[in-house]
Amino acid sequence: MVTINELTDDEFLLKGNSSCAGCGATMAIRWVLKILGKNTVLVMPAGCVSVFQGMFPASAFGVPVIDSSFGAQSSISAGLAAAYKVKGKKINIVTLAGDGGTGDIGLHAVSAAAERGDDVLYICYDNEAYMNTGVQRSSLTPYGAKTGTNPEGKMEWKKNLPLIMAAHNITYVATASVGFPFDLMRKVKKAASLSGFRYIHILTPCPPGWGTAENLAAELGRLAVRCGIFPLFEVEKGKLTLHKVSSRLPVSKYFEVQRRFEGLTEEQLKYIQSRVDEELAYLEQLEKITSKVSKAE
Amino acid sequence: MAGQKTKIFDYTAYSLPTEGSAGFTGSWRSKRPVIVDAKCTKCNLCWLYCPEGTIIRVKGKIPIIDLTYCKGCGVCANECPSKAINMEDESKWLSK
Ligand code: SF4
Ligand code: SF4
Numbered sequence: 266m267v268t269i270n271e272l273t274d275d276e277f278l279l280k281g282n283s284s285c286a287g288c289g290a291t292m293a294i295r296w297v298l299k300i301l302g303k304n305t306v307l308v309m310p311a312g313c314v315s316v317f318q319g320m321f322p323a324s325a326f327g328v329p330v331i332d333s334s335f336g337a338q339s340s341i342s343a344g345l346a347a348a349y350k351v352k353g354k355k356i357n358i359v360t361l362a363g364d365g366g367t368g369d370i371g372l373h374a375v376s377a378a379a380e381r382g383d384d385v386l387y388i389c390y391d392n393e394a395y396m397n398t399g400v401q402r403s404s405l406t407p408y409g410a411k412t413g414t415n416p417e418g419k420m421e422w423k424k425n426l427p428l429i430m431a432a433h434n435i436t437y438v439a440t441a442s443v444g445f446p447f448d449l450m451r452k453v454k455k456a457a458s459l460s461g462f463r464y465i466h467i468l469t470p471c472p473p474g475w476g477t478a479e480n481l482a483a484e485l486g487r488l489a490v491r492c493g494i495f496p497l498f499e500v501e502k503g504k505l506t507l508h509k510v511s512s513r514l515p516v517s518k519y520f521e522v523q524r525r526f527e528g529l530t531e532e533q534l535k536y537i538q539s540r541v542d543e544e545l546a547y548l549e550q551l552e553k554i555t556s557k558v559s560k561a562e
Numbered sequence: 563m564a565g566q567k568t569k570i571f572d573y574t575a576y577s578l579p580t581e582g583s584a585g586f587t588g589s590w591r592s593k594r595p596v597i598v599d600a601k602c603t604k605c606n607l608c609w610l611y612c613p614e615g616t617i618i619r620v621k622g623k624i625p626i627i628d629l630t631y632c633k634g635c636g637v638c639a640n641e642c643p644s645k646a647i648n649m650e651d652e653s654k655w656l657s658k
Contacts, residue, residue, distance in 0.1 A: 269606055276615045280631040281582030284613070286590060287635030291613040319583030327579045446610060472635075480636030480649075483611055 267450040272299050275327070282325035284317035287479035289443045289469035289486065290390040291317070294361065296446055297388060297467075300453045303328055305357040306345060310338040310371060312363040313397040313471075314390065336370040338362050339378035339387070346384045357386060357457055364391040364405035368426045379433035379462045386456050387464045389426065392471040400474045407494070408540075409533055410475075410525045418529070422540065427466045431500040436461035438500040442468045444486025448497065448508070468495045476524025485522070492519045493541050496548055505555045507548050516541055582631065587614070591634030593649040595627055601646035608638035608647060 277298035284291040290313055298305065307330045309315045315332055319325045333341045342360045349356050360378075367375055367389040378385060394412050395401040402412040404424040411418050431438040436459050441449035449467065456463040470485040472478065477485060489495035490508075494516060497508035516538050520526040529537075597608075602624045609619040616632040617625050627638075639647035 269610055272610070274619065278615065279579060279581045279583065280614045280616045280628065281584060281587045282614075283584035283587075286633035287637055288613050292611065292637075295613065295615055296610075317584070319577065319580065321575060322577050323580035323583035324577035325580070325583045478636075479634075480640040482613065482637060483641055 267300070267447055267454060272450075273302070275299070275303070277301075277303065277305075277327035279325050279327060282317045282319060284313070285471075285473055285479075287472045287482050288313070288317075289471060289482035290314060290363075290392060292443050292482055293390055293441075293449065293467045293469050294388075296450050297359075297453050298326075298328065300450050301357045301359065301386075301457055304355075305359055306331065308333055308338050308342045308345065308358070308360045310362050310366040311335045311397075312366050312390075313392065314361060314363070316397045335366060336374060338366065338371055339374035339383070339385070342385045342387075343378055343381065343383045350384070358384065360385055360387045362387075362389055363396075364389060364393060364426070365395045365403040368405045368424050369403050375430075376433065379430060379435050379464070382435065382461045384460050385462055386453075387462065388453075389464070389466045390469045391426075391466060392469050392474060393423075394471075394474055396471050396474040408537060409520075409529050410523075411527070412474075412525070418526075418533075425544075427464070427498075427500075430464040430466075431505070433462075434503065435464060436501075437463040438466075439464075440466045440468070440495065440497050440499075442486040442490050442495055442497060443470065443483050444468075444488070444490055445497065446483075452499065474525070476527075477522055481522060485519070488514070488519045488522075492516045493545050494519055496545060498548060498552075500555075503555055503558050505548070505552045507552045586630055587633050588628075588630045591629075591632060592652050593634045593636060594629065594652050594655055595632065595634070595636065595638050595647050596650050597624055597627070598646050598648060599624055601644050602642075603644050603646075605643065608642050611641040612638050 278295045305328045310333050394406045400412045401414045407423045409418045439452040470482045492514045499506045606619045609617040616628040636649045
């Protein structure tokens with residue numbers, strides 16, 4: 266449990282940076298760093314966050330940042346983790362990358378780091394496209410969403426990266442959403458207390474990229490969970506725990522407020538609804554099956 | 563250079579933590595958040611949700627908004643459970 270009173274007043278993502286107004290990723294990273302504190306080193310590839318990190322000689326971060334080439338972030342954090350181990354220092358080594366940097370361009374190195382069990386906390390902020398370069402499709406852009414490279418809407422389903430990471434049998438996998446800050450921070454706190462490769466996937470709505478009002482990031486984060494589009498779950502020692510949503514909303518509630526989903530047909534909506542239902546049923550089954558698993562350490 | 567201590571930072575370009583790394587971002591704002599004191603319950607949820615961290619919480623008092631950097635996104639107004647924050651036109655304030 267994390268409560269608002271125990272949160273520090275210190276800021277590690279400093280105000281006056283160049284992130285867009287109402288940015289969901291800024292929101293999430295501010296909370297993540299409030300939990301992790303100053304004993305943290307960030308490794309970041311290209312992405313929105315590496316843009317609003319600022320230009321030399323100013324950094325918007327209150328903790329050290331190492332900028333990596335696109336896709337090499339996990340290799341660099343592997344080296345850092347090894348170096349700190351030799352030095353005998355306990356530092357939170359955090360790889361912070363977007364959905365494109367994690368699911369497309371960096372996947373090989375991320376997968377290798379997970380397989381080796383590097384002592385790293387990997388945070389993927391998922392804004393569902395390459396946003397800072399002007400909204401191009403990634404493998405995590407959802408079905409039906411329009412991007413610069415998919416003006417008619419994406420025809421493929423979103424890659425399920427958290428489950429891919431869980432299949433690596435790593436220490437901890439969790440999904441989180443900016444709509445549920447206390448749940449998000451509890452997961453970060455838990456991940457920070459563990460060692461080995463830990464992965465947290467955060468849905469971070471992007472007002473300009475998604476075509477929404479600037480004040481909606483947290484609300485969209487809530488809607489995505491309540492509609493079942495972005496289920497919240499944790500996988501620890503092979504056991505999956507699904508956060509149940511009591512009265513689920515129809516997916517159209519989530520789409521209504523986003524211009525990127527404009528013009529979805531009735532059939533497409535039906536298709537999305539049925540696939541979302543199927544995926545939730547699949548996760549429920551996984552929860553049942555894995556509850557019996559007791560993995561040898 | 564055996565035995566000699568090298569200060570690596572003397573030779574490496576590195577950035578330092580800076581507020582306003584993108585300038586006074588308050589100038590981006592077209593709407594200004596204004597807290598209605600009578601409605602505020604001092605829950606500090608606006609402080610929590612503000613993506614910028616431009617809201618300053620003061621124990622037992624109504625939070626203060628740092629207008630030098632507030633980008634006017636309106637997240638605070640949307641998340642305030644008491645609807646105590648109004649987004650007012652910036653132009654109205656400029657002419658005051
Ligand atoms: S969220 Fe609203 S009620 Fe709570 S402290 Fe902020 S202005 Fe006051
Ligand atoms: S309008 Fe946006 S940037 Fe300004 S105080 Fe509210 S949440 Fe923060």
